[in-house]
Amino acid sequence: MRSLVFYIVSILVGAALFGFARWLGNDYLFFAGYTVLQFIVLATAWNILGGYCGYVNFGSAAFFAAGAYSSVALHKLAAGIDRYVPESLAGLAHTILPLPIPVLIVIGGIVAGLIGLGTGYLTLRLRGAFFAIATLALAVVLQTLIVNWDFVGGSRGAYIIRPSEVPIIGSYIQYLFLIMLVLSILAIIAARAIEQSRLGYGFATIRDDETAAEACGVPTLRLKLIATTLSGALMGMAGAPFPYYIGYLEPGSAFGLAYTVNSIAMPMIGGTTSWVGPLVGALLLGTLQQIATVTISSAVNLLIVGLLLVGFVIVAPKGIVGLVQDFMRERGPEGSEPTWRTRLATFANMRPGAR
Amino acid sequence: MTGPLLQIENVGKRFGGFVALDGINLTVAHGERVGLIGPNGSGKSTLVNCMCGTLQNETGRVMFDGRLMNGMSAHQRARRGMARSFQLPRPFVTLSVAENLRIPLLYAAHARRGHHLTHEEIENRCHELAGLVGLAAKANRLPRDLTQVEMRKLELARAVAVDPKLLIADEAMAGLSQSEVDEIVALLITMNERGVTIIMIEHIMRAVMAFSQRLVVLVTGKKIADGPPQEVVSHPEVIGAYLGQ
Numbered sequence: 206m207r208s209l210v211f212y213i214v215s216i217l218v219g220a221a222l223f224g225f226a227r228w229l230g231n232d233y234l235f236f237a238g239y240t241v242l243q244f245i246v247l248a249t250a251w252n253i254l255g256g257y258c259g260y261v262n263f264g265s266a267a268f269f270a271a272g273a274y275s276s277v278a279l280h281k282l283a284a285g286i287d288r289y290v291p292e293s294l295a296g297l298a299h300t301i302l303p304l305p306i307p308v309l310i311v312i313g314g315i316v317a318g319l320i321g322l323g324t325g326y327l328t329l330r331l332r333g334a335f336f337a338i339a340t341l342a343l344a345v346v347l348q349t350l351i352v353n354w355d356f357v358g359g360s361r362g363a364y365i366i367r368p369s370e371v372p373i374i375g376s377y378i379q380y381l382f383l384i385m386l387v388l389s390i391l392a393i394i395a396a397r398a399i400e401q402s403r404l405g406y407g408f409a410t411i412r413d414d415e416t417a418a419e420a421c422g423v424p425t426l427r428l429k430l431i432a433t434t435l436s437g438a439l440m441g442m443a444g445a446p447f448p449y450y451i452g453y454l455e456p457g458s459a460f461g462l463a464y465t466v467n468s469i470a471m472p473m474i475g476g477t478t479s480w481v482g483p484l485v486g487a488l489l490l491g492t493l494q495q496i497a498t499v500t501i502s503s504a505v506n507l508l509i510v511g512l513l514l515v516g517f518v519i520v521a522p523k524g525i526v527g528l529v530q531d532f533m534r535e536r537g538p539e540g541s542e543p544t545w546r547t548r549l550a551t552f553a554n555m556r557p558g559a560r
Numbered sequence: 561m562t563g564p565l566l567q568i569e570n571v572g573k574r575f576g577g578f579v580a581l582d583g584i585n586l587t588v589a590h591g592e593r594v595g596l597i598g599p600n601g602s603g604k605s606t607l608v609n610c611m612c613g614t615l616q617n618e619t620g621r622v623m624f625d626g627r628l629m630n631g632m633s634a635h636q637r638a639r640r641g642m643a644r645s646f647q648l649p650r651p652f653v654t655l656s657v658a659e660n661l662r663i664p665l666l667y668a669a670h671a672r673r674g675h676h677l678t679h680e681e682i683e684n685r686c687h688e689l690a691g692l693v694g695l696a697a698k699a700n701r702l703p704r705d706l707t708q709v710e711m712r713k714l715e716l717a718r719a720v721a722v723d724p725k726l727l728i729a730d731e732a733m734a735g736l737s738q739s740e741v742d743e744i745v746a747l748l749i750t751m752n753e754r755g756v757t758i759i760m761i762e763h764i765m766r767a768v769m770a771f772s773q774r775l776v777v778l779v780t781g782k783k784i785a786d787g788p789p790q791e792v793v794s795h796p797e798v799i800g801a802y803l804g805q
């Protein structure tokens with residue numbers, strides 16, 4: 206019941222957002238909004254592994270790029286069917302390629318999810334800083350592979366020719382915005398569902414104490430693999446439409462430091478134990494960076510993120526959610542009627558122990 | 561069910577060059593109440609860790625319920641019905657008391673009930689367990705709000721939540737008052753009467769003698785005595801080991 210209300214509210218908020226943006230009718234709004242939404246997906250994805258399980262991933266950019274480059278590869282394949290596809294299959298290839306973006310998102314998600322699974326396997330017994338360093342190494346390895354893969358443009362990068370119009374919606378950027386809006390709603394719904402499930406409790410025990418978790422029957426290694434796969438897949442899904450958004454993709458932009466830093470900073474600033482944290486963090490930091498880009502320069506973006514992160518780590522280590530929660534959790538005597546505060550806290554699935 | 565519930569044969573474990581367990585043999589029958597004692601550092605907790613899969617023994621075998629446990633992970637053993645409390649409580653610090661108790665119910669207890677517990681069964685059981693150790697009023701609190709003694713009670717309740725065939729309580733009563741010790745001993749005996757086999761590690765001799773049907777003594781990684789409690793405590797070697805401490 207609570208979930209049904211949540212789904213309806215999410216869809217209504219999404220629809221209102223899209224309707225409002227269309228009513229304003231400024232394409233720049235869609236460009237900027239797309240980036241913020243993309244960060245909501247990335248931050249939510251990072252948080253599944255980093256916030257729920259306590260494994261800090263420094264390789265977000267690699268998963269994002271894996272999604273982006275799987276789209277580029279399929280785009281190149283579509284453009285060169287007669288060169289790359291055997292004649293017997295060319296007819297079929299012409300009818301299904303180029304693939305629509307939602308399909309590319311699914312494929313990007315699968316590719317990045319598999320990379321996540323592989324990363325999980327390779328780092329199964331690494332914890333803390335060792336895990337973080339391993340994910341960083343993964344990003345370097347993957348970037349090197351892409352730079353040397355000529356089919357997707359190598360270090361030169363690849364141009365993606367996108368249609369200027371789509372049926373029904375009209376402008377292409379509005380179409381991309383809508384897709385990312387739907388994806389971010391799905392990501393949040395998924396994150397919230399995980400938190401409230403058996404899986405979410407299992408993740409929390411991994412974050413708190415793996416030895417104790419095992420003694421309670423939690424299959425920690427398997428859950429860790431599920432987390433790396435889910436988190437990676439979601440990041441890849443965020444990256445899949447990116448080549449169509451940017452128009453020209455080079456390894457430097459797909460593997461940009463901004464993705465790694467933001468996907469860590471946004472949940473940390475928002476708060477890591479509830480789906481609300483990454484959402485709030487991404488909205489705040491994403492919007493701030495968009496404003497800074499137009500008013501000052503995009504060069505200051507990472508500076509802003511870095512300063513805010515340091516500030517929050519010192520002043521409010523539990524993030525914004527933690528600050529609000531201390532206020533929400535003020536409760537009456539045991540067994541008293543729930544107030545709007547406790548209701549809201551329950552709705553947001555805010556744990557009293559959030560860090 | 562034929563054969564013993566737990567059979568440990570020649571189990572050995574080293575930490576670097578230090579021999580923590582030196583060829584331990586121990587058999588525990590279904591439904592038994594065994595006390596395990598020994599001076600600090602004699603290897604009791606290490607033996608528990610090897611039984612439960614928290615550590616893997618280097619030599620020997622651990623058989624539980626007719627199956628070889630060697631190489632099996634701790635969660636698999638927990639699901640087969642082996643539960644233990646940790647000597648130093650290890651609560652899940654971001655989860656409330658009730659949520660701590662929910663974890664084994666979600667992940668282990670269903671294995672023996674043959675079905676996943678319903679949401680309602682889990683809620684009821686959580687509160688029942690919290691009540692059993694006197695933590696009902698703090699069910700929604702975080703571990704950091706508990707006293708050391710309450711933390712031990714939570715630790716024990718969480719092991720009970722596994723719904724085990726074999727429960728191993730590793731010094732669950734340290735620091736508890738006399739009446740609390742009596743309560744926990746009574747609780748363990750009640751569980752035992754309902755069919756749970758229990759190994760109790762304890763320094764409080766009053767509790768050990770009240771509880772145990774059999775007493776096992778470990779000294780510097782070796783088993784030096786195993787038998788009826790009264791006989792074992794009057795054993796010269798056992799007296800020597802304790803007095804020499």
Ligand SMILES: Nc1ncnc2c1ncn2[C@@H]1O[C@H](COP(=O)(O)OP(=O)(O)O)[C@@H](O)[C@H]1O
Pocket residue numbers: 575580598599600601602603604605606607
């Ligand atoms: N993880 C470990 N690494 C190194 N030494 C250990 C470890 N665990 C236990 N020991 C050592 O093994 C010996 C037995 O410890 P333990 O099993 O905890 O004893 P007990 O529970 O009987 O007090 C002690 O000397 C302890 O220092």
Ligand SMILES: [Mg+2]
Pocket residue numbers: 604605606647730
């Ligand atoms: Mg011990």
